[in-house]
Amino acid sequence: xxxxxxxxxxxxxxxxxxxxxxxxxxxxxxxxxxxxxxxxxxxxxxxxxxxxxxxxxxxxxxxxxxxxxxxxxxxxxxxxxx
Numbered sequence: 843x844x845x846x847x848x849x850x851x852x853x854x855x856x857x858x859x860x861x862x863x864x865x866x867x868x869x870x871x872x873x874x875x876x877x878x879x880x881x882x883x884x885x886x887x888x889x890x891x892x893x894x895x896x897x898x899x900x901x902x903x904x905x906x907x908x909x910x911x912x913x914x915x916x917x918x919x920x921x922x923x924x
Contacts, residue, residue: 843875843913845891847901847922854901854922861892862915864908873910880910889917899924 845862847855862873865887871880889901906919 843873843877843915845915845917847889847917847919849919849922854919854924855891855899858894859891859915860894860896862917863890864917865889865903866908867905871908873908873915875913877910877913879912880908882908884908884917884919 845859864871867883867885884906886904891899902923903919904921909916
């Protein structure tokens, strides 16, 4: 699936991934290939991304929103540190 992580000022990450783990406001979310469509709010915490090459990348955020639609995941964040 394809992931793009955006802040108001820049694109933080864009590429093919196997898994995404995020801190949702209602609990932790794990997004895998062919996930059902969803829009969710994210709280402060760490987003963990596993790339197609099995590289694990972490992003620390203060919150934002996530959208999953047809194996395309968009994460919009207020702030982020890698």
